Amino acid sequence: NNIQCYQIKIGYKISYSIVYCIYFRRFMFMEMNGLYLVIASALILVIAYRLYGSFVAAKVLTVNQYRTTPAVAINDGVDYVPTNKWVTFGQHFAAIAGAGPLVGPVIAAQFGYLPGLLWILIGSVVAGAVHDMVILFASVRYDGKSIADIAKEEISNLASIGAMLATLFLLIITLAGMAVVVANALHNSAWGFFSVSMTIPIAIFVGIYLRWFRPGKIQEATVIGVVLIFAAIIYGPQVAASSYASWFLYDLQTIEIMLAVYGFFAAALPVWLLLAPRDYLSTYLKIGTIGALALGIIIVMPIIQMPAVTQYIYGGGPVLKGSVFPFIFITIACGALSGFHTVIATGTTPKMITNEKEILPIGYGAMLTEAFIAMMALIAATALHPDDYFAINSTTESFKALGLQVHELPALSQMVGEDLMHRPGGAVSLAVGMAHIFSRLPNMAHLMGYWYHFCIMFEALFIMTLIDAGTRVGRYLLQELLGRFYKPLENVNWAPGVYGCAALICIMWGYLVLQGNIGIIWPLFGVSNQLLGTMTLAVGTTVIMRLGHKRYAWVTGVPCFFMAIIAIAADYENVFYSYIPAGKWTLVAFSVVMFLMIVIVLVEAVRSWIRLAKIPQNYKTQAEVEAESLKKYGAVKVEVK
Numbered sequence: 001n002n003i004q005c006y007q008i009k010i011g012y013k014i015s016y017s018i019v020y021c022i023y024f025r026r027f028m029f030m031e032m033n034g035l036y037l038v039i040a041s042a043l044i045l046v047i048a049y050r051l052y053g054s055f056v057a058a059k060v061l062t063v064n065q066y067r068t069t070p071a072v073a074i075n076d077g078v079d080y081v082p083t084n085k086w087v088t089f090g091q092h093f094a095a096i097a098g099a100g101p102l103v104g105p106v107i108a109a110q111f112g113y114l115p116g117l118l119w120i121l122i123g124s125v126v127a128g129a130v131h132d133m134v135i136l137f138a139s140v141r142y143d144g145k146s147i148a149d150i151a152k153e154e155i156s157n158l159a160s161i162g163a164m165l166a167t168l169f170l171l172i173i174t175l176a177g178m179a180v181v182v183a184n185a186l187h188n189s190a191w192g193f194f195s196v197s198m199t200i201p202i203a204i205f206v207g208i209y210l211r212w213f214r215p216g217k218i219q220e221a222t223v224i225g226v227v228l229i230f231a232a233i234i235y236g237p238q239v240a241a242s243s244y245a246s247w248f249l250y251d252l253q254t255i256e257i258m259l260a261v262y263g264f265f266a267a268a269l270p271v272w273l274l275l276a277p278r279d280y281l282s283t284y285l286k287i288g289t290i291g292a293l294a295l296g297i298i299i300v301m302p303i304i305q306m307p308a309v310t311q312y313i314y315g316g317g318p319v320l321k322g323s324v325f326p327f328i329f330i331t332i333a334c335g336a337l338s339g340f341h342t343v344i345a346t347g348t349t350p351k352m353i354t355n356e357k358e359i360l361p362i363g364y365g366a367m368l369t370e371a372f373i374a375m376m377a378l379i380a381a382t383a384l385h386p387d388d389y390f391a392i393n394s395t396t397e398s399f400k401a402l403g404l405q406v407h408e409l410p411a412l413s414q415m416v417g418e419d420l421m422h423r424p425g426g427a428v429s430l431a432v433g434m435a436h437i438f439s440r441l442p443n444m445a446h447l448m449g450y451w452y453h454f455c456i457m458f459e460a461l462f463i464m465t466l467i468d469a470g471t472r473v474g475r476y477l478l479q480e481l482l483g484r485f486y487k488p489l490e491n492v493n494w495a496p497g498v499y500g501c502a503a504l505i506c507i508m509w510g511y512l513v514l515q516g517n518i519g520i521i522w523p524l525f526g527v528s529n530q531l532l533g534t535m536t537l538a539v540g541t542t543v544i545m546r547l548g549h550k551r552y553a554w555v556t557g558v559p560c561f562f563m564a565i566i567a568i569a570a571d572y573e574n575v576f577y578s579y580i581p582a583g584k585w586t587l588v589a590f591s592v593v594m595f596l597m598i599v600i601v602l603v604e605a606v607r608s609w610i611r612l613a614k615i616p617q618n619y620k621t622q623a624e625v626e627a628e629s630l631k632k633y634g635a636v637k638v639e640v641k
Contacts, residue, residue: 123336260510330526335374339532548618
């Protein structure tokens with residue numbers, strides 16, 4: 001209508017003006033302000049949601065608000081539960097927004113801020129959000145089934161097996177990548193290790209409190225949990241300065257092993273005891289910290305000190321050895337395009353959706369929200385002096401070879417009470433950048449140490465949440481896979497199967513963690529993640545064609561082929577230029593197996609496209625489809641939880 005057209009025109013003019021100002025200011029005055037990036041990113045993402053997201057929902061998928069969803073049709077009160085739209089959005093967002101949108105952009109900052117900025121904004125709009133939305137739609141239409149089941153129905157049995165194995169391998173690699181980030185942030189840090197480790201007994205206490213002491217008193221438990229978490233941060237300096245400090249000082253390898261052991265208990269213990277209360281409490285930290293960071297950037301208006309592009313776009317960087325192409329596309333996965341989101345979009349979320357209209361805000365909207373988080377992480381990291389950034393994210397040998405001198409880092413190390421030099425992985429540099437912004441707020445400079453450790457806990461909780469859920473989902477997948485050969489393993493309540501598969505998953509990703517540093521593990525995670533994303537886009541293309549909308553197959557087909565080229569090129573570089581020269585044969589095996597599984601699915605998908613090309617086009621509009629459903633089924637009234 002006229003009002004919508006007017007709003008769109010206004011949005012276009014504002015976005016164009018902001019973007020013009022950004023580049024005019026950058027190239028004429030050689031200075032960039034983080035505030036401009038925040039405002040421009042928000043406007044671009046909102047307009048993309050309003051235009052492109054609505055187009056995909058209405059034209060490509062023809063979502064039908066009168067079609068009964070599996071949550072309503074099955075509604076078993078356990079897995080399938082009609083849920084309030086915003087509650088479902090919160091659950092979905094918390095599940096997909098692990099550490100990826102925080103860590104990936106920080107690592108990619110070695111190329112400069114511009115490559116990451118462009119990939120986050122363009123990739124999230126035309127690839128990542130489409131990826132999430134289409135596969136969520138497919139799962140809703142297939143009664144909340146997994147990507148493997150959808151591939152079986154849409155493509156073939158062989159594609160189903162390939163999809164299941166690819167998903168399992170991605171989970172193992174993802175957990176290894178996240179564990180490396182946490183270990184690099186916490187080793188030889190009594191304050192950091194104490195604060196993060198205390199969240200485990202706090203979460204267990206909250207779980208017991210809600211189950212046995214005060215059932216249903218969620219507000220009481222929330223207040224107690226949040227107060228205890230902040231107490232763990234505040235009391236950290238006293239612990240670090242006490243005679244008990246040695247209890248919380250561990251080297252890198254020890255922490256990596258401890259994380260694998262923790263993952264076993266997180267996957268084997270009842271959900272209510274550790275996983276659920278930890279995820280619930282971490283949601284408050286996530287929402288509060290991201291909101292505070294956005295507000296801090298607006299108030300402080302930090303100058304972006306990293307140049308638009310650096311000399312490392314051609315390769316040979318101290319953080320990542322590869323060139324900007326293809327490594328920018330695999331380093332920034334979550335925040336632009338992430339195959340890991342498939343696990344969530346075909347897991348819990350489709351079993352909670354009450355109306356197909358919710359697929360747009362939950363599938364497309366949550367991904368754009370994650371992109372905004374990735375942009376703020378990029379701003380926080382690039383606000384550091386480039387020399388300080390490289391001093392944090394490179395090894396001692398790599399930094400000496402660069403011939404650079406630190407600037408503010410010694411003073412920052414003294415302010416936070418930690419040695420910040422040579423802690424690669426992205427978590428430390430992001431925490432320093434965030435704390436630096438917070439400390440510049442009025443009357444906050446003396447709290448720099450607390451801000452830093454708060455940000456470390458914030459990032460660690462993101463990752464520990466992923467380890468909790470990811471290890472458990474990996475156990476489910478492994479039981480499902482091995483259950484094809486030994487039936488008792490299919491029973492998720494059979495104790496030997498639960499403990500055995502949980503231990504096996506943790507041994508696999510724990511062993512992988514010990515095989516290399518962040519410069520080796522993160523590219524493996526990125527390639528595997530984007531390979532799974534490619535597979536999901538291929539399945540999504542098949543879904544669109546089966547709807548009779550082959551004229552819109554380009555919506556998922558173009559990003560599918562683009563990411564296939566990117567992922568294959570990056571996989572080739574990883575294997576032949578990094579893993580084989582270093583003798584990392586375990587990583588070679590993971591890379592080859594993941595590649596073969598995806599190729600199987602892609603070949604099978606192309607064969608199905610050839611068959612589906614013969615199906616007549618369906619030109620029914622969304623209004624016509626909904627009118628038919630309304631006439632046939634009537635409006636469904638649902639009580640949401």
